[in-house]
Amino acid sequence: MAIIKPNNNTISAITALPAAIPTGKILQVKYTSIATEQTVVNAFDVDVTGLSVTITPTSSSSKFLITSSVQARNNDNTGYGIQIVKTVGGSSSTIFAENSVNTENRFNTFLNSSDSGIQLRSRKSIQYLDSPATSSEIVYKIQVDVDNTVILQTENSAAYISVIEVSS
Numbered sequence: 001m002a003i004i005k006p007n008n009n010t011i012s013a014i015t016a017l018p019a020a021i022p023t024g025k026i027l028q029v030k031y032t033s034i035a036t037e038q039t040v041v042n043a044f045d046v047d048v049t050g051l052s053v054t055i056t057p058t059s060s061s062s063k064f065l066i067t068s069s070v071q072a073r074n075n076d077n078t079g080y081g082i083q084i085v086k087t088v089g090g091s092s093s094t095i096f097a098e099n100s101v102n103t104e105n106r107f108n109t110f111l112n113s114s115d116s117g118i119q120l121r122s123r124k125s126i127q128y129l130d131s132p133a134t135s136s137e138i139v140y141k142i143q144v145d146v147d148n149t150v151i152l153q154t155e156n157s158a159a160y161i162s163v164i165e166v167s168s
Contacts, residue, residue, distance in 0.1 A: 024166040027058045033160040037153050040080070040146040048082075048152060052141035053163045060135040061168045066096075068142050068161040069125040071153055076116050078148035082124050087139040088132065094143075096128040121154060131168075 034050040048070060055064070070082055083097035132138055140163055144152065153159050 024063070024168060027062060027165040027167055028055065029162065029164050030055045031160065031162040033158055035153055035156045035158045037151055037156060039149065039151050040144055041149045042146060044145045045083075045085075045143050046146065048142045048144060048159065051159055051161050052139055053161050054137060054139050055163050055165065056137045057132070057135050058165060059167065060133055062132075063166045063168050064130045064132065064138070064140070065164040065166060066128045066130060066140050066161065067126070067164075068159075069123060070142060070144070070159045071121070071123045071157045072144075073151045073154040074120040074122070075149065076118050078146070078150055080147070080150045081145045082126060083143050083145070084126070084128055085141050085143055086130065086132065087141070088134055088136050095130055096126065098124070098126060 030053040032051060032053050034048075036049065038049050040046050051068070051070070057064075066084055068082070068084065072080055074080065081098050083094050085092055086095045130140075140161065142159075142161055144150070
């Protein structure tokens with residue numbers, strides 16, 4: 001097998017990326033984990049209890065990588081979808097929704113069966129890169145939309161949200 005030598009250097013001789021490659025730096029990380037069951041019945045825009053992070057940007061030009069994972073149990077004819085909501089200065093907005101606002105398509109995971117004893121346990125993981133352009137405190141939280149009855153964090157399995165501030 002041939003050894004690749006970038007610019008005629010061995011791999012161990014490379015100490016930095018070329019100046020033309022822009023790099024961001026991680027400025028801070030916030031993380032919250034929960035493991036408490038929560039039952040949600042026929043509701044939109046319901047906060048997943050305890051699944052939020054508050055962060056104050058180091059710079060108004062920072063970007064934020066939000067990652068979250070939620071576990072749920074569906075029974076027959078039930079569905080759910082998750083979204084990220086951002087609040088700055090008392091004003092909230094949905095910045096990511098895996099679902100359409102059209103109620104027919106709002107439930108990304110849906111179990112439709114004629115067997116009333118059937119169950120589906122699923123884990124949803126999402127990532128979103130936000131560019132809030134503010135130096136004010138930000139709250140990121142996870143919400144769900146539920147058709148019928150869904151139990152989140154079944155048998156106390158964990159859910160989390162992490163927010164990573166990256167310099168631009």
